[in-house]
Amino acid sequence: MxxxxxxxxxxxxxxxxxxxxxxxxxxxxxxxxxxxxxxxxxxxxxxxxxxxxxxxxxxxxxxxxxxxxxxxxxxxxxxxxxxxxxxxxxxxxxxxxxxxxxxxxxxxxxxxxxxxxxxxxxxxxxxxxxxxxxxxxxxxxxxxxxxxxxxxxxxxxxxxxxxxxxxxxxxxxxxxxxxxxxxxxGTDLSSRSDKELIDGDAKSFEMGGHQFRIGQVNTVDIDDVLARQSGIEAAMVAEGYEDFLFVITDILNSNSKAIYLGDANQAIESAFNATLTNHVIDLPGVVSRKKQVVPPLENQF
Incomplete structure (x- = not known):
């Protein structure tokens, strides 16, 4: 060894x-x-x-x-x-x-x-x-x-x-x-369960006393993933994190949308200068968790 x-x-x-x-x-x-x-x-x-x-x-x-x-x-x-x-x-x-x-x-x-x-x-x-x-x-x-x-x-x-x-x-x-x-x-998601989807590329962060889980998945069709929203949200709830942001990234058009579950809706909206609708927030031009998702959240929290 x-x-x-x-x-x-x-x-x-x-x-x-x-x-x-x-x-x-x-x-x-x-x-x-x-x-x-x-x-x-x-x-x-x-x-x-x-x-x-x-x-x-x-x-x-x-x-x-x-x-x-x-x-x-x-x-x-x-x-x-x-x-x-x-x-x-x-x-x-x-x-x-x-x-x-x-x-x-x-x-x-x-x-x-x-x-x-x-x-x-x-x-x-x-x-x-x-x-x-x-x-x-x-x-x-x-x-x-x-x-x-x-x-x-x-x-x-x-x-x-x-x-x-x-x-x-x-x-x-x-x-x-x-x-x-x-x-x-990496974008063929049909065979992956909702839990596998949210856990496949997920990391945990502590931000201002909040325990954040941020997952990300790449796709060529965001709407295909959002069609599974109810199952994805159930899987997110089962993980037990205080705040969970699941980012869905279109690798062909360099845009994302994200599903957020938690009790900080206003802070999430302020961080990305966008509105949450049915737990979904639009993130145009966002592809990088490291540079475009985590920093605005850290600044907000």
Whole structure:
């Protein structure tokens, strides 16, 4: 068994799993003994990428069975393994706001770029370590996923060069066509239950004393998802969170609508300068939870 586990947040997305695999490979190349693992099964989009590049999914854990760990794509305890307080965090690769505190020194690479895979690409480049084609393909997939094919406001000037270089290594002659297929793979929601829908990409936040749950799903037809509103709301209620915002994002037109359940309707409306109607709020131009959903809520609460 490896000495150190490398993993991303709960309810893993493509960047989480790809970056854990890439970071583990990178760390092993510089003399460490690590294993990439995941806090959940791959979603449909991620499985598409794993299958395309013929990479096995990491084993799933809920708690770390090593004394040391490396975190990717998260740094908040609520999004990490259940026994995080009992292990030593040796390193973090992340692109989110920082809420981590630690009693011992550790290696941290945190940059506000489009994906953790972008950060890792430049780590490989700086260390002059060659990236295997299959891992490069997963990293390219992660950048595509987190930046919505470079259309998200989270996209930076570092992401496109990284994506182009990784696509070349992976043998993707047309990464735009592959990227659209990848994103569409994650939008087939017909086989997913209402609970799976709201939990597939959800994170918890504490904002001004409010325990917020913010889920997000990508689709090519928002109305198809809203047709399931009663079942989705029942699943949201069953989760037991004080405030639950479920964001439904149209990846083709870069717009969202969200279902909100909680007792802060006025604050939600003020945060987004829009009106809730039958628990639904219109969010034109919103695609990024990190940049366009969480910040206005944090400012409001």
């Amino acid at each position: 490896a000495n150190t586990l490398v993993f991303g947040h709960k309810n893993p997305d493509t960047d989480t799993i790809a970056s854990a695999i890439a970071a583990s490979y990178f760390l092993n190349q510089i003399g460490n003994d690590t294993e990439a693992v995941a806090q959940g099964e791959p979603n449909a989009e991620t499985q598409f990428a794993l299958d395309y590049f013929k990479v096995a999914a990491p084993r799933v854990i809920s708690s770390a069975d090593t004394e040391t760990v490396v975190l990717v794509d998260h740094n908040e305890a609520a999004q990490s393994v259940d026994n995080l307080a009992d292990v030593t965090v040796e390193g973090i690769y992340d692109h989110h706001k920082f809420a981590f505190t630690n009693a011992t020194p550790l290696y941290i690479t945190a940059k506000p770029w489009g994906s953790v895979a972008t950060i890792l690409y430049y780590e490989f480049k700086q260390a002059n370590i060659e990236i295997p084609s299959d891992i490069a393909g997963l990293m390219a997939s992660a950048i595509i996923s987190d930046t919505l094919l470079l259309k998200s406001p989270t996209t930076t000037t570092y992401d496109q060069p990284a994506l182009e270089a990784l696509a070349k290594i992976a043998g993707l002659t047309n990464y735009e066509a592959y990227g659209l297929d990848l994103l569409k793979a």
